[in-house]
Amino acid sequence: MSSEFVLPAGRGIAVQLDNAQTVRITNIRGSQVVDTWAFNANETSEFMSMEHTRASLKKLTPCCGESLITNKRRPILTLLSDSSPGIHDTLIAACDRHRYELLGHIGYHDNCTDNLAAAMQAIGMVVPETPCPLNLFMNIPVTQGNRLDWRPPVSKPGDHVTLRAEMAAVVVFSACPMDLLPVNGVDCTPSDVAVSID
DSSP states (O other): OOEEEEEOTTOEEEEEEOTTOEEEEEESSSOOOEEEEEEETTOTTSBBOHHHHHHHHTSSSOOTTOEEEBTTSOEEEEEEEEOSOOOOBSSSOOOOHHHHHHTTOOSOOOOHHHHHHHHHHHTTOOOSSOOOOEEETOBOOEETTTEEOOBOOOOOTTEEEEEEESSSEEEEEEEOOOOSSGGGOTTOOOOOEEEEEO
16 A cells, blocks of 8 residues: 655654565655664564674665665665665764753754654554664765764755565654754754655
8 A cells, every 4th residue: 555644854753564565765855864764573673784784785875776684684675766866874873862962952852763762652662772773865974084074965855765675664764853963954954754655
C-alpha cells in the first residue's frame, strides 16, 4: 500500500516496511538533514550499523545499488536512487540533549535521539539503543589533518533518496532539529521533508 506524508521540521516518525518495499525521502527545501535508522522488524536488537556498513563497503558513504548493513552483517536497506550530489554522513552520532548543552543551549531542545525513542514508542516498540544514524544530506567532510567540518548540505530543493528494505524493517526518520550549527543550511533553520512509501 502506497502512502505519502510530510514529516515536520524537528520531528521523527517510524514506518514499517515489508521486504522489498521502498521509501523515498524528498528534501523539500534542499537543506534539511534526515537522521535515518532501520531495525529488523522481528528482532530490534538487529539494526542498521554505520560501523558495519563502512567495513562492508570499504568507504564512508554508500552509492546507488549498495546496501547498508546491520550489526549482524546482513543487508537491511539498499540505496536505490539518489538525485542529490550523494553527500551523506555515516560518522556523526544523533544529536541529543547533551549535545545542545555543550553548544550552550539552556533548557530542553528537541533532538534526534528523543525523536527516535518517541517514534518507536508511537508504534509500540522500544528502541534497544541509539545506533549511529545514516545522516541523509548531511555534509561532514574530512579535511586536512583528518579533521571533521560541519558544513551546510549541498543538496538542492526536491532532491530525493530512495531506499529499499531487504527484510521486514522498521525505518525511523528524524528531520533534524539542529539550529545552532549550519548543518540544516546557512540560516540554521530546520525544514519539512516529504516521505513516500511504495
